[in-house]
Amino acid sequence: MDNKNRFFIFSDAYKDTSSFLCMGLLFKFFYLILFVAYKQKKKNFFTFSKKKVRTLFILLPNLTAILRNMKSQLIRRHPFCTFRTVNFSLPSIISHSYLSHLQDEDFVKSCQKTYQKDGYLHLASFITDECAKYMIKEALHLESNPKSFNSYEQHNIWLEEESPESKTWESLNSSKKLIAADIIEERYQDKGKFEKALTVGPCQQLYEYAIFRSFISKVLLLGHDDLYVSGDKQGKYYYNIFQPKNELGWHFDRSEFSVNLILQPSTSGGHFQFIPHSRKVFENEKKSVQQKSVADVIRKHHLQGQIRCESDLKQGSLYLFNGNQSLHCVTPVQSGKRINLIFTFNTKPNQVLNEYTLLKFFGRKD
Ligand SMILES: O=C(O)CCC(=O)C(=O)O
């Protein structure tokens, strides 16, 4: 085991620490009973009577409930019991095979080709298992943070509200939990005396890695333009957590492209599906007056065979996607949480989200 992997032993330690403390309390409790029994010299203390067994039955469940409660309090409050921040170096974030290829011309060309043909590029195991596991733990740790936001939206495929044309489209549902970048970064600031101060977590490191950004801009924009990090402290990157029953209804993204890192696929359901380069077909249907549904258009234009269901997205998969041109959705999660990390890159520097989008996405303006 190398040094990087050792961190996971430490990050797991919080569970053991709290169990250890609770076990300690339990032992103290029994020690106290024995001590009292000894002091009172009650000879019949250890003999069983119906009354004693009944008392024990009443006491025990209460005692375990109290201990369970104390344990959760300890996990939340005790500095040793919170999920600890870890310092990752770039080679422990990006898998070795990609790290050495991001600037390789042939590799970039083959990625460009796939992306142009499909509007989609999947790079399996882009980040290391260690980093993915850490990010999953971080997302789950921040899930209960009061600033993380359960977003629920009713929308049409265009994600438009006002236009009369878009009103004739069926209404779809989307729901997930969003954990904005500022909540993630808070973890790495103001560490108390129990944790070493760290300024940059692995999400931020990957997001700000210029070679990663330049690779993406070469693939997405064929190198005609540069990509910039976002100026938005919430939306620059964010964890998404899909619980069972959460889904993303069919839609076209407002942004031209998306960069999505899959951390944990759900155990069943929660598949990413898309119809490559389908915008024109749906645009042509936009003008007719009758009520329209995705299923109707799929039937009418024989698109069924073109729906791609990406069930091979696994822990550590990175996918780049042309979400503005290809209709896509995430099917309802049936079991297990689906966790991913979305990066926002822009073609102009210092772009920020407007108040409306901030409230809709993250439930707060600042
Ligand atoms: O979670 C995914 O894989 C897709 C996300 C997506 O389409 C979106 O956020 O607009």
Ligand SMILES: [Fe+2]
């Ligand atoms: Fe999307």
